[in-house]
Amino acid sequence: MTEAGALLVSGLAVGYGRRMVARDLTLPPLAPGEVTALVGPNAAGKSTILKALAGLVPAEGSIRLGDVDLRALSRGKRAELVGFMPQTLPSSSDLTVLEGMMAALRAGAAPAGHGALEERAVAALDSLEVGPLALKTFAELSGGQRQIASLAQAVARRPRLLLLDEPTSALDLARQHQVMALARAYAREGRIVVAVLHDLALAASWADRMVVLSEGRLHAFGRPDEALTPGTLATVYGVEARVERCSRGRLQVIVDGLIGGAA
Numbered sequence: 001m002t003e004a005g006a007l008l009v010s011g012l013a014v015g016y017g018r019r020m021v022a023r024d025l026t027l028p029p030l031a032p033g034e035v036t037a038l039v040g041p042n043a044a045g046k047s048t049i050l051k052a053l054a055g056l057v058p059a060e061g062s063i064r065l066g067d068v069d070l071r072a073l074s075r076g077k078r079a080e081l082v083g084f085m086p087q088t089l090p091s092s093s094d095l096t097v098l099e100g101m102m103a104a105l106r107a108g109a110a111p112a113g114h115g116a117l118e119e120r121a122v123a124a125l126d127s128l129e130v131g132p133l134a135l136k137t138f139a140e141l142s143g144g145q146r147q148i149a150s151l152a153q154a155v156a157r158r159p160r161l162l163l164l165d166e167p168t169s170a171l172d173l174a175r176q177h178q179v180m181a182l183a184r185a186y187a188r189e190g191r192i193v194v195a196v197l198h199d200l201a202l203a204a205s206w207a208d209r210m211v212v213l214s215e216g217r218l219h220a221f222g223r224p225d226e227a228l229t230p231g232t233l234a235t236v237y238g239v240e241a242r243v244e245r246c247s248r249g250r251l252q253v254i255v256d257g258l259i260g261g262a263a
């Protein structure tokens with residue numbers, strides 16, 4: 001698959017000082033129109049790789065969005081194309097949600113007028129049904145509200161590539177559904193969404209593809225039913241697990257125990 005506008009990552013090397021998290025990581029092309037779930041055990045390198053794609057940590061290798069070399073872009077131009085929602089969210093900011101969103105939007109390469117930016121910020125909050133949060137400070141929000149506000153900030157610029165680091169970890173069931181539905185609708189407009197998720201059932205329900213990482217290496221890739229196999233779960237997570245379809249066709253992962261350990 002080499003679809004126009006795909007995210008193409010090859011030979012990616014990223015780490016912290018001498019500690020390499022990924023050395024020579026090449027991913028299959030991630031196509032516009034699709035949600036890709038990036039999964040794997042704790043410390044597999046998922047967040048670091050997402051930050052490398054966003055240009056937030058130094059990396060070597062090739063990161064292209066179609067024919068655009070993302071690593072060659074200025075910070076502002078890259079931020080126009082790539083939206084990033086971090087795993088760790090600000091909790092002490094005195095800025096209101098709207099002020100924070102406006103500041104992020106203004107940091108782009110081609111800022112629009114104040115009114116147009118405010119319209120975009122408000123539209124992003126409304127799309128997640130959290131318009132009333134606009135005038136609250138981040139410090140006043142609950143953990144889940146902070147997560148939703150942070151997602152709205154990442155989406156507001158309408159980037160071609162949207163990177164979400166555990167976007168549902170603090171959310172209740174209804175909000176999880178809402179966020180994943182938004183991610184899917186956003187992708188269907190011809191954009192690329194990559195989301196780090198720990199909940200494999202949620203990932204299998206909403207993602208078109210899954211990338212399974214282990215120790216900074218690609219272990220499996222494909223549709224959820226191709227990527228999530230008992231063999232992969234055993235090797236990558238060290239669990240004895242079954243992958244079954246429930247009556248509505250959704251994949252379920254049932255963990256029977258740890259490999260070599262007590263159930």
Ligand SMILES: Nc1ncnc2c1ncn2[C@@H]1O[C@H](COP(=O)(O)OP(=O)(O)OP(=O)(O)O)[C@@H](O)[C@H]1O
Pocket residue numbers: 016019021040041042043044045046047048049
């Ligand atoms: N700022 C940092 N400085 C040094 N090492 C780091 C830093 N951030 C992460 N690491 C290390 O990089 C490795 C990968 O971490 P990363 O956060 O990318 O993993 P992850 O797959 O996202 O994990 P989790 O699922 O637990 O969030 C870990 O060994 C971690 O200790």
